Amino acid sequence: MAAVEMSMSTKDEKAIGTSSPPDVEVEAGQLVEDHGGDSELQRRLTTRHLVMVAIGSSIGMGLWLGSGTSLTRGGPLGIFIGYVLSGTIVWAVNQSIGELAVMYPVPSAFVSWSGQFIDKSAAFALGWAYYFSYPINVANELQGICTVLSFWTDKVPIPAWISIFLVVVILVNIGAVNWFGEFEVTASMIKFFWIIVVIISCIVISAGGGPKGGAIGFRYWNEEPIRHGFKGFLRVMPTCIFAMSGAEASGLVAAETANPLKSVPAAVKSIWIRLTLFYLLGALMVTITVSPNDPNLFGGDGSNASPFVIAFRNAGIEPLAHMMNAVIFVSVLSSGTISAYAGSRLPIGLANLGMAPKFFKKCDRQGRPWAGLLSVFIVGGGLAYLNVNHSGAEVFNWLSNLTSLFTLFGWGLICLAHIRFRHAWKAQGFSPNDLPWKTWTYPFAAYWGLFWSVLLIIVEFYLSVWPLGAKATAESFFANYVSVPAIIVLYLGARCYYRGSWYIKAKDIDLYRGRRYYGTQKLAEADQAKKGNKVVGIFRKGFGAFFGDSGY
Template sequence: MEDSKRLETPSTQVRSESGDLVVGDHGADSELRRILGTRHLTMIALGSSIGMGLWLGSGTSLTSGGPAGIFLGYLLAGSMIWSVSHSIGEMAIMYPLPSAFVQWTGKFICPSAALALGWAYWFSYCITIANELQGLVTVLSFWTTKVPTAAWITVFWFVIIAINIGAVTVFGEVEVIASTIKFGWIFVVIISCIVISAGGAPNHEAIGFRYWNSEPFTHGFKGFLSVLPTCIFAMSGSENAGLVAAEMRNPRRSVPTAVGSIWIRLSLFYLLGSLMVTICVSPHNPNLFGGSGTNASPFVIAYREADIEPMAHIMNAIIFISVLSTGSISGYAGARTSMGLAHLGMAPKQFAHADKTGRPWWGLACTLIIGGGLAYLNVDHSGAQVFGWFSNLTSLFTLFGWGMICLSHIRFRRAWKLQGRSAAELPWRTWTYPYAAWWGLFWCCLLIIVEFYLALWPLGGDPDAQTFFANYVSVVAILVVYLGARIYYRGPWWVDLATVNLDAGRRFYSSVDMEKPPVHGGVAKAKRALESLME
């Protein structure tokens, strides 16, 4: 069969009396409902990746890479997701589809890559649910260790299920609240850590840049490389903004706002957040997550060692909310990814359906059941050990996904130009093209090679077949699925860009959607911003 024909979806166009295209819902071509507003997308984009990777994973990264290693790791990962987000922004406005980048990959690269990416990403969402559930156990152990691990996992597994089986608007509001808490607390963390480092805490110990001066890299260059999987894992989830676009009232107005907020998250949460850790906590502290002590977050350790016990408890509560929120978002994203696969004929057709309120029950059930089931691995192993397994697997899936997003964007623009269309016709254009897309693609490819090196020669260990496959089985699985799909689909290795139907699956916008009313003065700007958030 021909790849291009298999992947195209019908699209209709309606014109108003003035001749403007006014189609509202033919971009998604699914049973999802467009009921989320700008504030939902913006806050999900701000908070979807703020979970266990940052609050707890920073501890293992600090131990492995040292102060300079963790900061540079987040700087590199941040530049990558910034590039990926701009590619997502341009394409999500043009093609707001249920599984977003999976369907973009099938449209502009090849169906085999789309199948491999879709199932890899779906499984990575299941892994993330499991990782966040076991992270909740670690967070709660700060207060008590008397409750069995399996009991905590079961309780909060059902909480994540409850958030996802409610109406989509309920899920959106829960994530807005959780993201607002995360975003607001980071300002407290930054200010308080500066005070602690300067000696203004009750213990009056001035730390400054002591740990940077004594040992910026704890295990040299290899130690720096070892923190990259955790940094990638921490930032995974930012791409979920592309999935949410399929349920937005007006992606043309909402998505650019979310893309524009990326630098806020990168600078505040990751760069400044990791910097605060490095100036307050020693990389050799035994209580760091992954160490021999309490396995606490470095942020909690900073407050506790500064004799600010109430702040340590509040910080732990914020981490709890963050981790639970990220787990629920993964359930949402996994269900939409399986729905997009079904639209491409790559998953059972039942997964393509949603109820009248927009809930894709088949995808939700499978994602939540498998994700929760994997969490019970934590019962017989330490939280840090399970985190290491899952973060390595997820980071490889994420690198593959980010790479496909950038490559899809590059090939979309080439197809657009090849078929004689002008970039001025796009509903929204990113100013970063093509440099950001190529930057993201280059580093995704390079870091997949780096992770092969780390899987073969792990930090602090000798080459071992079991360790290699435990850390690199993601790539093996992707290759097996991709090659199997190649045998099934046959045809050319690449979609012929000259024959791609650029209007199939596209969302058309009316002149009202495209227009931005003039804004004059500070009061008017504030009013316009408030109206935008309340959409």
């Protein structure tokens, strides 16, 4: 209570959210006070870790393998527009995450934000929906590993591959938190530099520079830009959303960073790299090198290969095909470890909010939440064994549809929480200039992300009732759309339990719970002092968006 009164007293000094308590000297951006948002998690991750997790968190099976499925369904133009639209949503969501995560870097970030700025029932539904989505992602990435390794051999039984790499995911996550961060930094660096190789190589292949095949150019765009009409384009969207799911991981990781004011904006500003290099240019490279009718595409009749691997093999560049498959393997494994990490942290926030058993709060001295980790490994590992009796593409379709719906629900509530936060901030007499970090995109980005999240959930209902190229059945509907009924049941159940109003009024929203206060010195001034000579300054300016203040 005293802390709240102290905070109120600083309002007239334009210091809300940016000032430290009186008589406290701290370094620029250093965390100086929390208000009820701490847990037993350890702040062991740095700006470098958060930026690289933000860049590489969702680069996995959805992009490297799922883009083949999207190409067969929607054609070259369909997949490209799908990634452009999905990319704008991800960008908008990350702008909302940046502003909220700096101010409130708490466990289970967007779950806590939903409960604080919307209402408890929404937070309950979101928290448990997202909790189930992460084990689903772990299962999907594990079955993706089986698909990737089948490129080299099919002699090893699928259950053996699943068991081996489930153990690997477990080992990465039960190491110290900073070990997890270093693993993801390494994986993200591999992904980042390899995509540059892919872009250059695919341009050469498309121009006819490979040992085999002639020039391709935009031949496939001219032949059939969009396959299966408008419904084909709509069918691309779930795969695109799944490919970008995990983009919100920076919000969860913020609770374990030493300096959220420094780390989170760097992660948000780096989002354009992932959207441009990985998704937009990556999708474009697929469309100018691989035919939508290639039977080897993931989900086709052949070996379920990545379109990037197919491009290299068709061009007669076998060594690059093997290297590409190796990078895909690293990417899929990395995405699986991030999903396990994020899924194990969500129950902590739910337990702190009284929405999960108290034992989920407990962490050991290294900051490892054992209860959350074990639950994710058991559920995710169990689902992964679905791949034993079904094809990889079939399991991928089931799990990616479920994940994309949970993801859209989460993205929508993140944007809505941001909108409600800003309304409360204004209603209680504060200025946007009082925020420790603010996005220049408000309110347009927040409303854009919310609008498309709602619309695409409706689109997936349409596709579940009237599927592309198949007869509608109750089984297929629930296999593709069961996430939404589950969310509705969770929400209505919570409404019956919590009762009260349907949302918290702006004037009644608690702006102090879980809030962080930072040192008064501006980060820009500190960074300017560190630049030193012009060479270092140019390097930092050019690559700062990617590396952050990482020490590279």
